[in-house]
Structure formats: structure tokens, C-alpha cells
Amino acid sequence: MIIVTRDDFSIDEVIQKVKGRDVGAVVTFLGTVRGESEGRVVERMEVQAYEEMATRQLERIEAEALQKFGVRRTAIIHRTGVLKVSDNVVLIAVGAAHRDEAFKACQFIIEELKKTVPLWKKEYASTGESWVLGETHGEGRQRPS
């Protein structure tokens, strides 16, 4: 299940989507808006997405996670728009037969998401606003210094 949305989500409902008779372990990762960044007080955050491409990239990551780790089901939800401190940003849930592959697949998904999914965050701090640039886009290109 992949959703890119402006709306908030219910963690319980998402967890239900990855549970099942073949699942004995569910691992989740929840990313939230932090109220501090490099010493600045963050007041809110805006998430921008290239939605069509983001969905395609997330589908690729999901397929790879299912194949590589043998997990049963995954759910990836990423929010867009203006978010307050402590708001949910991203939820990844992985249902697997056992915990080991669930933990590994969950970490794989969030790391791949950060490297290859076209999403950008703008932080609004007391000192001004700035885009948070990623390290690479998955092919080794570095952020500006």
C-alpha cells in the first residue's frame, strides 16, 4: 500500500493492513516534524512532492523490499503540505513472518525513500525559511556545500 497525501493517517489502521495469518511480526517507522534543526527553532514544515514520480519510486522500493527480504506486506504513507511540529510525516509498516526480516525491510524502505523519492522539506524557523536538501538522489550526486 502506497499513499502520498495531504491528510493525516491512523497508525492503527495502517498496521491492520499489514497484519494477517502469515504475519508474526510488524515493524513500523514513524517520522515526525522535529521542532529543532541545526540549532534553530522550527515552527512548521512544508513537504513538497513530485507525486507521480514519488508514487512510482515508492512502488519500486516496495517491490524490492518484498522480494529482497521475503516480507509479507508493506505500507508506505508520506504526507505533503504544511505540517506542524510533532505532526506525522511518514509511516512505514512492514508485516513479516519473523522480526528479523521485518526490521531489515523497514530500514531498507526508509533509507531508499530518503535517497530516491522526489520529496522535499522546507523548514520555517524563527530565523527564516530554508529547504532541507538531501545527500544524493540515489546515483551519488552530492548536496551543495
Place this chain on the structure above:
Amino acid sequence: MKVIVKYFSIHRDMTDKTEEEVQLDREATLKDLLNRLIESYPRLKDAKDYTVISINGDFAEEKSKLKDGDVVALFPPVGGG
């Protein structure tokens, strides 16, 4: 031929556009398009080293060829999560 160019994040701020249609010669490459865009938006030249490009939703390189109707997107390194 015509291509659609979309801008995101810093590149949207630099061009003050979300997307636009650009007319190009028939055999144009991505590099030709970038040169054209830099003429229109000189700030894009400073951003060249950290500009990431996609064609129809796939990451692309400057030597990639374009075809009529392609959707090209320019943006900085991604950083969601």
C-alpha cells in the same frame, strides 16, 4: 517538438514557475534543453552541480535524448522522510 518542464523545491523558487511548455528542435537532447532554460533563468546555472533531472518520472542524464511530449523535471537532491 514540445516538452513539459516541471520545477520543484529550490528550482521552483529560482524560476518562479511550477511548470511550462518548451519548444525545441526535433533532435534536441536534455543538454540542449538545460542550456535553453539557463538562458531564461540564469540562476539555474549556479544550481547546475546539484540539479537532478528526470524524464517521464525516471532519473535521467544530460546526454539523454528527448521526444515530443516528454515530461522533464528539475529539482535538487531529494530529502523526504
